[in-house]
Ligand code: AMP
């Protein structure tokens with residue numbers, strides 16, 4: 203069964219041909235751990251997880267690497283300004299190591315809540331791979347790709363004629379039209395730092411010895427060094443958010459292909475943004491929405507996954523509280539309906555499975571796959587058992603955590619309170635009924651009045 207992926211490198215939907223038949227090597231740009239991930243960041247990671255699931259559904263074995271950036275990512279893409287990690291540490295009055303650890307833990311906590319497949323993924327940290335980054339810079343230096351300025355070692359993009367090929371960046375226009383660069387020592391505006399020199403006491407907490415003196419690596423080099431260390435000089439798939447196309451990913455290609463003279467990643471996939479009504483999602487300010495913010499608003503993490511699945515990964519999405527409440531309601535209804543199918547397994551419907559495969563293999567068409575999911579859930583012909591098995595099969599990719607759903611046990615105490623409330627209602631004692639509803643609510647349950655009587659669910 204063929205898989206088609208839209209490759210940013212060629213701007214075409216291509217048939218996926220892995221380097222080694224039956225295997226996929228994939229690198230995903232991960233978080234910079236100077237703050238919590240916002241839900242936009244999480245979208246780009248969910249794309250990586252869903253891709254992995256799609257490959258595995260096709261029977262492919264996936265080797266996956268997602269980096270953790272804990273040094274060198276400056277506040278601008280132009281190698282200027284503060285290191286985000288140092289900025290985060292100052293903000294919190296802690297050491298860089300402390301905040302890196304704290305936000306790395308928070309990142310894994312989010313992945314867990316969103317049911318990521320993490321056990322076989324490698325999560326290398328930039329600061330654990332300084333020697334590998336230095337080696338790569340040395341290789342580039344030996345091949346004549348670098349030059350030094352007063353503040354660092356730079357990659358000379360003019361020496362890499364294909365620079366800007368990803369996303370077809372208008373480099374000529376960029377170079378000609380560039381405003382006066384802050385860094386006047388750079389030969390070309392697109393040149394970027396491979397190694398930054400130590401700037402004097404108190405300026406940068408993390409620094410290492412190198413052949414060019416004390417300093418720290420530029421941000422881009424970590425991804426080249428770590429992807430090639432774990433996946434080889436050429437690998438299959440590289441992902442990230444759409445904002446990485448013009449600078450970060452073109453820089454990765456220039457460094458890696460410059461050093462090895464081999465193709466770097468074959469397929470580049472980029473996830474569109476989650477925007478917030480009236481503004482950009484940021485890791486600071488009021489537009490900072492974390493997974494925990496959603497949870498505090500009564501939205502289950504997987505309701506967020508469900509919401510994302512409703513759009514293709516290349517389509518920008520607009521967050522609003524209403525949209526998220528809608529997703530939460532849909533997720534609760536979906537779970538409820540699924541539970542009503544009972545617990546007996548049937549057969550996976552092979553025709554439906556094929557239709558599902560066609561959808562996900564068509565550049566991860568999750569809206570189509572999700573529509574099919576609902577179609578099966580509401581199908582009048584299929585037996586409950588077959589529906590259950592077919593939906594569980596689809597859930598290997600969609601990951602709505604259906605397999606661990608069980609009927610919620612309603613504690614006796616709650617059942618008693620609900621009964622008391624029914625009696626109060628039948629006697630028109632609505633004050634008492636409302637008080638009992640509050641008591642039930644405080645114990646973590648919700649009671650809804652339906653024509654068939656009260657329905658109890660866990661909050
Ligand atoms: P960072 O932690 O800033 O290094 O970003 C982690 C990932 O999130 C990168 O792949 C970014 O491209 C991606 N990203 C950043 N902002 C958004 C957003 N609003 N929506 C979707 N992805 C984003």
Ligand code: ZN
Nearest residue numbers: 231232425450
């Ligand atoms: Zn990267």
